[in-house]
Amino acid sequence: MSTTTRPLVYAAVTGDTASFVSTHGRAERLEPLEGCDIRSAIVQRAIAEAQSARIDLELITSGDHGEHRLLVSQDGIVTGITANEALHNPIEETQDVAATHGPPASELPAPRRAARSERRSFIVEPSEGEPDHLTAWHALLRRFGITVRRSAEALRRAGDESAVAQHWAGCRTIAVVNGKGGVGKTMTTAMLSAVFARYGGGPVLAWDNNDTRGTLGWRTESGHYDSTVQDLLPAAEWLLSPDAPIADIANYVHHQTHDRYDVLRSNPELLAARQRIATTEFDLLMRVAARYFRLVVFDSGNDESAERWLRMVDSSYQLVIPTIAARESAESAALLLEALTGRDRRSADLARNATVVMTLSERVNPAEVRPIVEGFTDLVRAVHIIPFDPALKSGPLRFDALQLATRRAWVRTAASVAEQL
Structure with a gap:
């Protein structure tokens, strides 16, 4: 009614x-x-x-x-x-x-004859017109x-879609971080990548920057090969050379045919000790990513002491902190923000301007949600809630499989993230 x-x-x-x-x-x-x-x-x-x-x-x-x-x-x-x-x-x-x-x-009254200095251009910028x-x-x-x-709601949705469709001068980077496992880092990485790629076009990379059993490759499409970041490293110098064709990067990343972004996989079958990446190697990979992609979304691991993890933070424009509606997960996120605040000035700025993304479970207790949202309000720039969706729980991560309300929530979240890019 x-x-x-x-x-x-x-x-x-x-x-x-x-x-x-x-x-x-x-x-x-x-x-x-x-x-x-x-x-x-x-x-x-x-x-x-x-x-x-x-x-x-x-x-x-x-x-x-x-x-x-x-x-x-x-x-x-x-x-x-x-x-x-x-x-x-x-x-x-x-x-x-x-x-x-x-x-x-x-x-109707006769139109007033405007002075020459008041004449408006006949050319209307697209942003001035109706969506x-x-x-x-x-x-x-x-x-x-x-x-x-x-409606106000329709105009807001149009504004969100316009925000995620823009391009920036130079490559932009987003780090999805939380030291606790099972809080939705991989899911958040895939959904943000999908939104930016589908609405903005252009090459977007989801990078599994994980030493320890990174599973981004398990929940996304695979190409006709098993390439991982370990295969890209020896080819990096060639890919940075003037003679390297742009299409050669396709040998090392896995294209998502419906969501239109690419995935740089880690190898979950190897022990962490066999796939460590030093700071110099990360910087080399980042140069490749910056040449071939306009936007990179990092799916971070849980080892906050790893060189590649720390270098990822130093290379990012925006931090996204995923959590679930559980106090332990929220506490892990808050501790990470506090640690970054005390690390150095730039890390403190990233923490202060971070975006928290809370995904809800099927049987979430509303009493658990409010105190977590309120607790983060004074710590970060924005907090967004993603409703429960069976398509996010397990299996392939595909934007079209989501319910309408979930898709809109991810676009709203990505638009918020774009404000810091």
């Missing part, structure tokens, strides 16, 4: 017709006029209802395109809203959105001259 105090009208779409229920509960059958769409007829009928009663009302539609909510003002302005928004709040009026039904052109992605309702109604304003 809606919490709004505005009158409600309803429309149920069936094929090319609709049943419209007015504010007085009277039902009537609607059919589209020639050359129009049934959805246009519904909105025109709702506008007529609002203008007749001289009130703003809420139109709730259902049918083959799902359920939608639209605010219809008595001025003829239609605004998209969602069930999660506070509908009782007044809608801000803006002068740059024209009403669908206004006075005849003959009644490109439209719902089925928005797209259909626009065809018939009906302007529907985007």
Whole structure:
């Protein structure tokens, strides 16, 4: 049930017709006029209802395109809203959105002749216009001259997607770190890589920077070979040479065909002692990554004393701290932040501007979530919660396998991370 105090009208779409229920509960059958769409007829009928009663009302539609909510003002302005928004709040009026039904052109005041110094350019930057992605309702109604304003939630989603789609000058690096195992480092690495690669395009690398049983390769697609970071090391000098073709990097990384990023694997079958990477070797690998990729997301190991772990932190623009809704995992993350704060000035800055990502389990206790979120609020720049999703629990990590709410949560999280890049 809606919490709004505005009158409600309803429309149920069936094929090319609709049943419209007015504010007085009277039902009537609607059919589209020639050359129009049934959805246009519904909105025109709702506008007529609002203008007749001289009130703003809420139109709730259902049918083959799902359920939608639209605010219809008595001025003829239609605004998209969602069930999660506070509908009782007044809608801000803006002068740059024209009403669908206004006075005849003959009644409009003559346009003021602008001075030469006031002339606006005819070229409009893409960022000044309306976001490109439209719902089925928005797209259909626009065809018939009906302007529907985007909801606050839709505008925020569009802003998040724009944030993760941007490119930066030079390679950017993100380190996913927490000294405790089983807190979602690999999952977070894969999902952030997928979001940045799918929305931003361009080469993105998920790097398993782990001495001890790194499992990123187990949960992502494999190429037609078993290449790991140990194979890339001896080829690094060649890959950095002017004669090395860009495509040669594909011999050493594993492309994710749907999520569009690449994975640099470690070898979970080797003992840590057999795959240690010194600082100079890490720097060499980082030079290769910076040449071939615009963004690198590190899946760190649990050994915070390893040279490659420390060098990873020194090479990163942003820290992402994954945790689960358990006090032990949160405490491990907090201790890491404290240790970095006391390490040096740059590490302290990374810790202060870190992003904490908490993934929820299927049977999470809400009483455990709040104190953890509140505890991190004063320690880091942002805290984001990822809802439980069976697709994250085990098996291949693929963005399309996630539920809609989970995908949106990861895009929101990635947009927050992008603020520090």
